[in-house]
Amino acid sequence: MFTCDYEAEAYRRETVERWMACYAEQLRRLITHCTRQAHSEKTASDFRLADLEPQEASGLQQAYGYKVQDIYPLSPMQEGMLFHAELDPEAATYFEQFTFRVEGTLDAAVFEESLGRLTERHDMLRTVIVSEQVGRPVQLVLQEREVDLRVREGSGELETIQQEDRQRGFDLSRDALMRATIVIGEKGCQHVIWSFHHIIMDGWCTSILMQELMAIYRGLQTKQPIELGPVEPYSRYMQWLNMQDREAARQYWSRYLRDYEQQASVPRVTGATGRTEAERQEHAFRLDVGMTRELERLARQAYMTLNTVMQTIWGLLLQKYNQSDDVVFGAVVSGRPAEVPGIERMIGLFINTTPVRVSSTPEQSVTALLQQVQEAALVSESHSHYPLYEIQGMSALKQGLIDHILVFENYPIAEALGQAGGTAEAAFGIRDVEVYEQTNYDLTVVLFPGEAMSINLCYNAKVYEGIFIRRMEGTSGRSRSKCWRMRSGRWPRYRL
Structure with a gap:
């Protein structure tokens, strides 16, 4: 039973009675519909996101x-x-x-x-x-x-x-x-x-x-109690993502890529353009301990991350290959916002690919360029949630804006799995970890920090010549060495 209070001066009694009878009938129909269903069913409002x-x-x-x-x-x-x-x-x-x-x-x-x-x-x-x-x-x-x-x-x-x-x-x-x-x-x-x-x-x-x-x-x-921490659902991250200012991010990336019109690429096999069937190959190598320490020292002295140093070096290498002082490539960001509770233990996909622009001038010192890249990275981070396809759509090059990516692995997967199976409490040991992964890019450069940094070049052999990829080991090594020696001096254009 329910009642309805109304203003007698505004509504006639018969109007209110007719409305209440109609309401009761619709309510009975809804109850009948729900009780006759073989399965409970949620409504669209239950899935608001x-x-x-x-x-x-x-x-x-x-x-x-x-x-x-x-x-x-x-x-x-x-x-x-x-x-x-x-x-x-x-x-x-x-x-x-x-x-x-x-x-x-x-x-x-x-x-x-x-x-x-x-x-x-x-x-x-x-x-x-x-x-x-x-x-x-x-x-x-x-x-x-x-x-x-x-x-x-x-x-x-x-x-x-x-x-x-x-x-x-x-x-x-x-x-x-x-x-x-x-x-x-x-x-x-x-x-x-x-x-x-x-x-x-x-x-x-x-x-x-x-x-x-x-x-x-x-x-x-x-047969012992299993003690695990609380779980935060991925939907919490999606709620955060839904609250971000997409327009501010759009304007930022539009300004960031303004006047950029030439794709920066690693030299390809003659005739290899557009989408090409993949033939996956890898070339992996390590820097020596001394070189790794020099790069870490350079990062510390310039008050920046090792990731920024490596991105800058890669940008300078691309400038050489493309005979340009302004290049863009893709970098993968972790995408785990600290303001989301429990984000560090959440399971889901948080990474995103965003453009990195390395633009230098002949009179600019390496340290100044490093600081420039670092400052841009800090601002870009707050807009790193924005979709890459939207960023590409705003650029003059569209889908051609990025043709390869750089990945800095702060926590290498093989090492993480090995550690999980290498503790005294582990139920079984984990040894000889092999990792297979493939992106949609014909070239992915993966950096693994450590006492001696490892670099893995994953490439499509139908697009890049293996002999050239292997030569990049020496070329990039000279770039890193020269970057350290010339950190306070000017960078000679296109000469590595």
Whole structure:
């Protein structure tokens, strides 16, 4: 029973009675509709971040068996990865695969249950990406998700199984986007192939997940309580992202790239233009300890990060290759805003690619250039959430603005996995970690800081000549050495 108070001078009694009868009838219809449903169903208002139409929310829940926990939009980097996945569904772009040898004995049943507990714990491990039936692609968190774990007998066939796993790929709208394979070889030797699509998480997350997986596995195996910290859902980051000033970011990047009209590239194979089928190759090398210390000293003396020093050196190298004093390349930023609670332990994709512009003058000292790049980096950081495709759209070069990227790995994945399995509390040891990852760029330069910095050049052999890539080791070494020696002097244009 309900009552309605009204102003007698404003409404007639019969009007109010008729309105109340109509309201009661609509309420009865709504109750009847809800009680007759075989499944409980959320409304579009329950998924506010996704901004769905009522029919879209209803259709998505029906398509996924009414087991939808949450729906929200994609981050800028996720949108870019989805674009490339749909552009070439058969490619291994953004397929991440880590393989390691198990030291000790791995119980497959306990490992599977551990993966299940991990999946229950983190939303992103139950997430699928949907681009059909919606006006704008969304990520959909399922209430539950079966673990995709396979056990293979593969004596001497590890590489074949790795390749088969990569060829299998991921259906972003249907598959579990993280899976594992236990490969049992000669004399019971075990390897684990752990694969996931980059669209659900970045490399920082792998060490978090491995630490938690170890704790869960150990607890299940010893029947001891499993103690893990609280979990913050990825949706908290999406809420933060939704509150950012996109217009201020748009204006910043527009000013940052003003009057830039020439693409900066590493020399390619003659005739290699546009999209080319990938033939993945790598060239890795280390700087000696002395050179690494000199670079670290240069960073300290100039009050900046080692990342800024390396970006500046790379920019100077590009200036030589392109006979220009103004170059732009892409750099990957971590994208974890400190103001989001629990961001350091959150699972999801936070990284983004943003332009780095290195513009110098003949009379400018190396130290002045370093400071210029560092100051620009600090300002760019507050706008690093802005989508790269929007930035490209504002530039004169459009999609040609960036043709390669530089990645500074503050926490190398192989090292992180090895450390997770190298503690006294570890349920099993992790050895001989192999990392396979592939971006949509024909050239990715990855820097691994340490006592002796490692540099990995991942390139498309159909676009870049291997002999030239190997020569870059010497050229970049001379650039770093000269940068240290001339830190207070002028940089001779185009001469390294």
